[in-house]
Amino acid sequence: MAPHTIRWGIISTGGIATTFAKDLLVDPTTRNVHDVAHKIAAVGSRSVASAQAFIDKLKSFSGPSSWGVQHGGLDGATPYGSYDEVYADPSVDVVYIGTPHPFHHQNAKAALLAGKHVLCEKPFVMDLAELDELIAIAKEKRVFLMEAVWTRFQPIAYAVQEVLRSGKLGRPRRVTAELSSCINMDELADDDRMIDPKLGGGPLLDLGPYPAVWGMLVLHQHPQNQDKEPQVVDFSQRIYKRNGIDEMSAFTVRWEGLAEARLLTDFTACTPLDNACVVDCEKAQLIIDHPLYRPERFRIVPHAGSTDDIPKETEHRYPVPAGNGMHYEADHVARCLRDGKLESDRMPLTESRIVQGWFDTVRKGGNSVLKDWPHTAGK
Numbered sequence: 001m002a003p004h005t006i007r008w009g010i011i012s013t014g015g016i017a018t019t020f021a022k023d024l025l026v027d028p029t030t031r032n033v034h035d036v037a038h039k040i041a042a043v044g045s046r047s048v049a050s051a052q053a054f055i056d057k058l059k060s061f062s063g064p065s066s067w068g069v070q071h072g073g074l075d076g077a078t079p080y081g082s083y084d085e086v087y088a089d090p091s092v093d094v095v096y097i098g099t100p101h102p103f104h105h106q107n108a109k110a111a112l113l114a115g116k117h118v119l120c121e122k123p124f125v126m127d128l129a130e131l132d133e134l135i136a137i138a139k140e141k142r143v144f145l146m147e148a149v150w151t152r153f154q155p156i157a158y159a160v161q162e163v164l165r166s167g168k169l170g171r172p173r174r175v176t177a178e179l180s181s182c183i184n185m186d187e188l189a190d191d192d193r194m195i196d197p198k199l200g201g202g203p204l205l206d207l208g209p210y211p212a213v214w215g216m217l218v219l220h221q222h223p224q225n226q227d228k229e230p231q232v233v234d235f236s237q238r239i240y241k242r243n244g245i246d247e248m249s250a251f252t253v254r255w256e257g258l259a260e261a262r263l264l265t266d267f268t269a270c271t272p273l274d275n276a277c278v279v280d281c282e283k284a285q286l287i288i289d290h291p292l293y294r295p296e297r298f299r300i301v302p303h304a305g306s307t308d309d310i311p312k313e314t315e316h317r318y319p320v321p322a323g324n325g326m327h328y329e330a331d332h333v334a335r336c337l338r339d340g341k342l343e344s345d346r347m348p349l350t351e352s353r354i355v356q357g358w359f360d361t362v363r364k365g366g367n368s369v370l371k372d373w374p375h376t377a378g379k
């Protein structure tokens with residue numbers, strides 16, 4: 001049977017939109033996917049020249065994405081000089097939003113109101129009020145809405161959960177997870193997205209979703225977890241003096257009755273390469289490599305004096321066969337749409353709400369210039 005093909009409208013032409021679009025063009029059979037496929041139907045940018053340049057650039061790549069170009073994945077893709085024209089294009093099934101996070105709410109809201117399904121980059125929005133408005137609109141319009149936390153859909157994420165759910169490591173006792181990136185902030189221009197307050201700069205919102213996703217996958221979704229509303233119980237931020245954004249954010253989330261996760265993100269130091277996330281369990285540690293957005297290896301290291309259940313350290317590798325690995329989430333969205341689902345069971349909106357709530361707690365309780373961010377909910 002022919003695969004079910006989904007037609008994407010890409011909003012914005014920046015770094016991550018390029019990576020995502022390239023992955024849409026990778027041959028799905030390289031990851032053993034035969035039931036769904038992807039086509040780029042439209043690209044929206046603030047200028048039509050940039051949208052056209054984006055399409056031309058996609059055509060010029062020689063790597064795995066060239067397969068899609070040769071097999072019609074970009075045929076007839078329309079460049080638009082506005083985002084609204086993509087939302088109005090009947091040849092678009094679902095809109096992917098890759099603008100800086102302060103614009104996610106307005107962009108996603110406009111797409112939903114136009115009746116389009118939406119996949120929106122992380123962090124979903126700037127605060128919970130914005131997210132709740134999007135959820136209400138998606139429900140009313142009966143369209144699909146999901147946060148693009150691509151890590152959740154990678155084979156390694158399912159493999160880690162399978163090990164933990166099997167119970168062979170015992171109960172989890174503590175999680176530590178870090179995604180940091182020593183980016184030399186002082187050398188960045190004032191309007192660089194990573195540090196510009198107007199563009200939501202700082203590691204909490206940019207990198208924080210990745211330590212958070214492992215807390216969610218490992219503890220929130222653990223069969224022994226009963227706590228549906230895990231809270232931030234402790235946090236700290238260090239402020240970048242040049243413009244008042246956070247340069248480091250650390251926070252502890254507690255799942256009552258199960259365990260805590262200590263989550264860290266920092267623009268001034270690098271993550272330890274081979275232990276970015278440590279899940280300490282009764283009998284062993286499960287240790288995941290950097291980078292937590294797309295790790296390729298985890299290890300199981302028995303505690304000293306452990307029983308015969310786990311006699312020695314083992315290593316488990318999950319390289320992405322072709323492309324960057326964002327295609328796994330695209331495949332998931334395609335299946336949801338094919339099956340008429342309005343919400344993902346792998347990335348449910350309730351779980352996006354939980355993580356957005358943690359960011360609200362840290363941001364509003366901290367001292368960065370984003371503390372009193374004027375959200376756009378209701379506007």
Ligand SMILES: NC(=O)c1ccc[n+]([C@@H]2O[C@H](COP(=O)([O-])OP(=O)(O)OC[C@H]3O[C@@H](n4cnc5c(N)ncnc54)[C@H](OP(=O)(O)O)[C@@H]3O)[C@@H](O)[C@H]2O)c1
Nearest residue numbers: 012013014015016017045046098099100101121122123193
């Ligand atoms: N999933 C991941 O692994 C991942 C990785 C990186 C980033 N992200 C997320 O994706 C989003 C975009 O990040 P990025 O690194 O792709 O950013 P980027 O390279 O700066 O691109 C952002 C794009 O947004 C559009 N845009 C609209 N209004 C803008 C404004 N006022 N200033 C700047 N750009 C504006 C621009 O496209 P047009 O000119 O075409 O309109 C621009 O190219 C962020 O929310 C980030 O957290 C996710």
